[in-house]
Structures are given as structure tokens and as C-alpha cells.
Amino acid sequence: MRLVILDNYDSASEWSAKYVRNRILTFNPGPDNYFTLGLPTGSTPKGMYKKLVEFHKEGELSFKYVKTFNMDEYVGLPRDHPESYHTFMWDNLFKHIDIIPENVHILDGNAEDLQNECDEFEKKIEEAGGIELFIGGIGPDGHIAFNEPGSSLVSRTRVKTLAQDTIEANARFFNGDISKVPTMALTVGVGTVMDAREVMILITGAHKSFALYKAIEEGVCHMWTVSAFQQHPKSTFVCDEDATLELRVKTVKYFKSLMYVHNKLVADLEENPKAKKQRISQD
Ligand code: GLP
Numbered sequence: 390m391r392l393v394i395l396d397n398y399d400s401a402s403e404w405s406a407k408y409v410r411n412r413i414l415t416f417n418p419g420p421d422n423y424f425t426l427g428l429p430t431g432s433t434p435k436g437m438y439k440k441l442v443e444f445h446k447e448g449e450l451s452f453k454y455v456k457t458f459n460m461d462e463y464v465g466l467p468r469d470h471p472e473s474y475h476t477f478m479w480d481n482l483f484k485h486i487d488i489i490p491e492n493v494h495i496l497d498g499n500a501e502d503l504q505n506e507c508d509e510f511e512k513k514i515e516e517a518g519g520i521e522l523f524i525g526g527i528g529p530d531g532h533i534a535f536n537e538p539g540s541s542l543v544s545r546t547r548v549k550t551l552a553q554d555t556i557e558a559n560a561r562f563f564n565g566d567i568s569k570v571p572t573m574a575l576t577v578g579v580g581t582v583m584d585a586r587e588v589m590i591l592i593t594g595a596h597k598s599f600a601l602y603k604a605i606e607e608g609v610c611h612m613w614t615v616s617a618f619q620q621h622p623k624s625t626f627v628c629d630e631d632a633t634l635e636l637r638v639k640t641v642k643y644f645k646s647l648m649y650v651h652n653k654l655v656a657d658l659e660e661n662p663k664a665k666k667q668r669i670s671q672d
Pocket of ligand 1: 430433434461526533
């Protein structure tokens, strides 16, 4: 596992966007070789999406051969509701880039048969060849997607009842009115995310610092579902200084000493022939 510690929210957003850009460019996707990306919602990834849009607008990055799968969606919220994850994803990313709408996959929280919708989602991921890079955010209780405390660490996409903590945390998106927050959601499972070839988790803010501590300094535990990624062969946690408040000084120092290695992963690929090739094919 890598822990990448940046000064603040903006630099964490920039680092993660550059990482995604470089992964897509070096993968060099094409019509027979799509890059599959798992995506989160929430306030945390907004800065990363903004940067990715900038990279696209500057002609650095195309999403023409990218397929996306979102982590979760509320049950029962109309698709065009301002707080649905459909609306969030189109407003913050998809409508600003050249992704082909058929390549966007978001669970339908209004499907007649919710479990069937979840099973079909798993099938679509499989048909797409699995997820190359799954990006996730967490709740202050350490949940990944909507895998609330106590979720099975081998769970697959399914219907979940939201924890009271999550409902309270998300009330800010519903004018602070708890009664307006949906109580159920469709979510990928921890096992679904674990199957991705690579996982990147974004954690910013002091209110997530206890969760980060549980995620990386204590054992794997289903009460902090994000801790499951200790057992993933390739995971990166990207955080800001505030999120490290509960970590040991020793842990922070250790990972900071590796920043010169981590920063190579986000260096400009100007001289990378594969990256150049993708840029030319966009013109
Ligand atoms: C919700 C989502 C999670 C997300 C979390 C954190 O619970 N289901 O996928 O990671 O919110 O949101 P924020 O980034 O706004 O703190």
C-alpha cells in the first residue's frame, strides 16, 4: 500500500487527477482496449474531477476509450434529482469530457428489481474486462462506497440500508433535513472493489483522520470496511495533512520520506511516446 500525503485538499486533488491522467495515457486505450475506471461521488473527488476536466480541455486527455462504473446510487431518488449520483457525475465530470454516454455505468436506484440491477452491474463490469483503476472515497465511519460498518469484506453489488451516521453526514446535501436523505442505496461490494487491478482511495479533512488511522494502522476489520484494502495487491491512499492527525508521527514520516518516489508517478508524460500517441489520435 502507498500513502501519499499532500499539504491540503487542492494538492491532493491535483495529485490524484494527475495520477489518473498518467494511468490512462500510459495504458493507451483504443477501440479494442478500453480503460475501465471505477468512480466515486461526494465532495472529496470534486477537485480531482475539476482537474481532469481541465486536462481534457487542454487537449491532454481523452475519455473516448474509457468506460466508467460508479460505486453507488441512492434508492428511490429520481435520476434527475439535484442530489442523485447521476446528476452529480454528469455535472461534475461527464458533460465536460468526450466520454461516450453508452460507456458510463451508474446503478439505477429506481429499477423495479433492485437486486437484479445490482447483478447486472456486476456482469457489465465482468464483460468490460474488470476494473483497471477503482477510485473511492470514504465516510467518517470508514465506509467505502456504501459498505457500512459490519459489511462483508467479500460483498458484491447489492442493496444496503444506510447507517445513521451516513444519513447524518449526507444531510448537508439535502439542506440539513435528515428526513429528505434516502435511507437505502445500491452499492458495489467491498469484494467488487477488491477485484479491481488497482484501487485509489481519497481521504481529506480532519473529520476523516480517525478512519484513516483505522484503515492503515490497525488490522483489517469489517467495522471499518476501507481497512480491507490492506489486502489489496495495489492500493494507494491519497490524503491531505489534516487527514493524518490521528496517525503516528512515525507513520507520517515514513510515508513522507517516500514522496519523491510517489511524485514520479504524476510527473508530466510529455516525453512518453505512448502519451504522445494518444494526444495525436485526439486531433
Ligand atoms: C457517501 C458515498 C461514498 C463517499 C462518501 C464520502 O457516503 N456513498 O462513496 O465516499 O459519501 O463523501 P464526502 O467525500 O462528501 O465526504
